[in-house]
Amino acid sequence: MSSLAQSQLRETFELNIGPQHPATHGVLRIKVVMDGEYIDRAEPILGYIHRMHEKMGENRTWNQFWPNMGRLDYLSAIAYNHCYAGLMERAMGIVVPERAEYIRVITAELNRIQSHLLGFGAYIMDLGGFTPLMYAMDEREQILDLLESVTGSRLTYCYFRFGGVYNDIDDDFITGTRAFLKRFRPQIPMYHKLVTGNVILMNRLIGVGPLSAEICRKYGATGPVLRGSGVNYDIRRNEPYSVYPELDFDIPVYHECDSMARYMVRMDEMLQSCRIIEHALNKLPEGPVMAEKVPKALKPPKGDYHYAVEAARGTFSMRTVSDGTNTSYRMRLRSPTYSNVSLFEEASRGMLLSDALAFLGSLDPVIPEMDR
């Protein structure tokens, strides 16, 4: 903290960042007490698009809850699909055919690239550079087209089913994905040249928003935020699900703990996702894409179940309490940015306004997922 902010002779004022603000990517409101250009206290206020998905889970049958999974984190909906499918398969003991698992992984990783691309573009736009967003959007459109051709929707996917996926992928999708990977790989060095290497951006990101591994642990931060703080934690490796153990990829970890590290983790993850997709496409087995004998009306045995996946922003986990009927007794959705943003209040104390917004952008919040 600067001596200016610490001085006794200070006059503070309140500034409302949001709910409608270009830097908050949605309807997040941050009540900031400012001391000149320094932040004295910043309190995020949520709930502007709270939809009570958890109550919906109690009132709908297990199958009817599917469309909700696409509407939490609209940017990485497939990972959320994956979590719900995994949760119920764990509860019901359904064995998923291998081909379906590979398709799940391929689509989920495409979705992750897409999410990181938008995160990258929107982050740079927060910092005032508009052009990288458009380049990222260009690549992202390719992914959306691919996913649309297999899932039928562009954003709020409802593609997975208990025991498999809705429909099989075809050769067009496979060749299209390979062509995309070939096209996309050289783009990342271009982004690094245009954006990461830029001296202006480096000044804005390096050393801004330091987050120690300890504060991440205390606040339950996960995903690129945690990996940018030097902790090698990724559900795909640490708590392997689906066919991730059979695929080659590395977990990018940076030890700088600043906004640049978090940004770099996302950039590197895109390349790793490319690797996963390529490997999965090579290993893609033949076979059915739906498990046989999945009951239409699911009634998982009594008890509570937990399942976690690595979504684009961190650990997404679901805990459900079943009472043996066809609806859940209690459905709890643990969304990653909820925990990631909860440390903003503590970490942003004494920061400059522009740094704080750069820091907030590096947490990559998606508001519907926080508010649920």
Place this chain on the structure above:
Amino acid sequence: MSGYFKDIITGLKSLAVGLQITNKEFLTKPITLQYPHVAVKMTPRYRGHIELLKDPETGMNSCICCGMCEKGCPSGCITVKSEKRPGVKGKVLTAYILNFTTCSLCGQCVDNCKPGAIGFSNEYNLASTRREDYIYDLLQKLHPEGVPEPEVDPELLKKELEKQEAAKKAAAAKKEPAQKAPAKEGGESKAEEKS
């Protein structure tokens, strides 16, 4: 001090690299599609709103009016109206109303449909300023020129009529102890039919 000049030089170099890239992009052709003039072809799996499918053999829908789509819908946006017609096997669909304002395109109805009577349409130009425009009768959409009458099976019709009469007679027989006259009438009609 050496760091000072190094910073300047690397900084300026990084800026020049960025300018080079944008210049290159400036000289390449734009990739945007001019939407109202050019439109993308939708993929076959695109999920528009649901639609009733035409059975290629009969030219009719194959809905059996079981109401599974209605039950399975998370947001309750489907209403299936059906009635029993004389001489037609099963129920006849009279209206299939989809309230698209609440539909979330999840596909549960399509999953649940045993006869495969519904599927996703490829329509995406659905903008409108009025809410009522989103309440579709899918049966009307399937047959815009007018819903054809289902074929009447004469044998079935005959059987049904017989059944009806039998039921009437049974009902009349029940009432017999109270009123005798109607029973007589019933008896007469039966005799007529037999002759």
Place this chain on the structure above:
Amino acid sequence: MDRAKIKRELEELAAEGLPAEQPQEEAPVEVQAEGEGEDKAKAKKEEDVPRKNGLIETDYATRGAHLDVQINPDQVVRAAEILDSEGMTLELVTGVDWIKEGQFEVIYDYSYAGGQLFRVVVRARVDRNNPDIPTVCHVYGGANWHERETWELLGINFVGHPQLEHFLLPEDADFYPLRKDFKP
């Protein structure tokens, strides 16, 4: 992180919280989910009476957690301290309304980010009419928002929480939507 140590300490903690008059009957139960018969017996037992305090080793493959501890509400802070000292992360806090038994269950999910796969569930039951439970905010800063949300949606009062204010719901909300007797 030392799995055995965590297990031992949590077991002791759960045993501590048992009422003194019936020590034999309610000794810490340790059921390993192996056979189907055992599971069924357990399920039946659970159906009849609410679960007693104690530690259960659950099967990760079917439940998604390794240890499942039920303790008294006043012990959750100690449990959090034990798990904190071993480097565990508090992943979420949530509550369940068991309206038939007249109780709320508060669930704490702990995970470990250091490499090993280890998930611990800590649960505590509070009276539905008087739902007070101490906060773990000062141990885990991240519990702040989770507890606030649980208070808001279920009405469980986290004693000592710095800021129990409306968060997701509108500021004038006087209902608890996740309670089972909530009628919109």
Place this chain on the structure above:
Amino acid sequence: MNELIRLLSYMIGLAAFLGLNLAYLGWVERKGAGHIQRRTGPKEVGPYGLLQPLADGLKLMSKQLIIPANADRALYMCAPILVMVPAVLLFVAIPFGEHLVPREFNFSLIMMFAFASMGGMSILIGGWGSGNKYSLIAATRAVSQNVAYEIPMLITAINIVLITGSMDLNEIVRQQGGYIWNWNVFRLDKSLLMPVSFLVFFICTLAETNRTPFDMGECEGELIAGYHTEYGGMGFGLFMMAEYANLVIGCSLTTVLFLGGWQCPLGLFPGPHWFLIKMYFLIWSFVWIRWTFPRTTFWALLNLSWKYLIPFSLVNLLLTALFIKVF
């Protein structure tokens, strides 16, 4: 009488030049941004979207003027007008060609700087008068930025005065006649650091006109739209137009001081066309820079000024003085 006709024709000519520039620089910027970003930019209104500025202007003029309840009415209303005044006034001294100068006088360089500072004041008035915290923060940022960048700019201008021995802009251009190495930017015989000096002046112009990467006044990622957050309709339009007017003036001044104004690089056919070519090239580079770089922070901006620009310009001034004294 002759003088009156001359004045009138200059007024009309300047107004036309200015109006055309203000309208079509917006178009150039949008089109340029579009092509840089793999898009096409405006294309629907008229051929190549050429009627777009007209449509924009009509839309802005037809909008309702809303004065916020918190605003200081008088200041709020006069700020957009005040910001336009110096922008238009400064064209008086710019030599478009050897004989195409609205008003040639001895201290035109000083006059340029004097009136340019008025822009900062009107931004402050607008930001303060809006009664909005974002506007106020942005206004204070913009003013301190303007002040910080005027120092290296003035010092660099003194260089030119030392080299040419005149404060008359037209005289400065005249002295850069002949071949390209006579332009001030390449006058290595007067000071070895002249190209650096040009760069310093260029960066200062970028900062003075409040453009990305130095648009602290309106950094929309942080402060919504900065000092013109509360302005709508033509109030906003005037701020917008003043930005482009300042852009034209900044580029004209850079052209005059460093790039030889209306002089031809080869010494052939000097005239206004050379001035326009050079000026528009500079303007294009501004657009290019804007759509390539992210925004700096306010502190990095002041650091740049005090740690890099001012020392360099001071060293350059000393060097020039030394060269002039020795050779």
